[in-house]
Every structure is written in structure tokens, then in C-alpha cells.
Amino acid sequence: MGAKETKGKVVNNDRDRRPPTKSRRGNDTHLGQALRSAWDEALREDVPADMLDLLGKLD
16 A cells, blocks of 8 residues: 545555564553553552442442
């Protein structure tokens, strides 16, 4: 495929099919680390008491 024009804007569809470049891999690594950090932080949070109360009512 190649570039196509959509409402006056050129959209390059080939970009998504190329393997990641070094700079893009660096961004992916940074994003992955940020997501892991956010997930780890969320896992360390306590479950709110009202949520525990609701879960207790399911039993």
C-alpha cells in the first residue's frame, strides 16, 4: 500500500507494517516500564472497605 489522501490529509499505512526502529523500541521500553510501575503500585493499594463489604455480601 502506500500513502493515501483522506479529507486532504495524507495517511501513511506502511509505517505500521515496518519493524520498530531503535528509537521506537526505546519508546516502547519506556512505556512498558511505566505501565509495569503503575500496575505494581495499583497492586500494593488496599481494597477499599466498602468494596470488601460488597464482596462479603456475595457469600
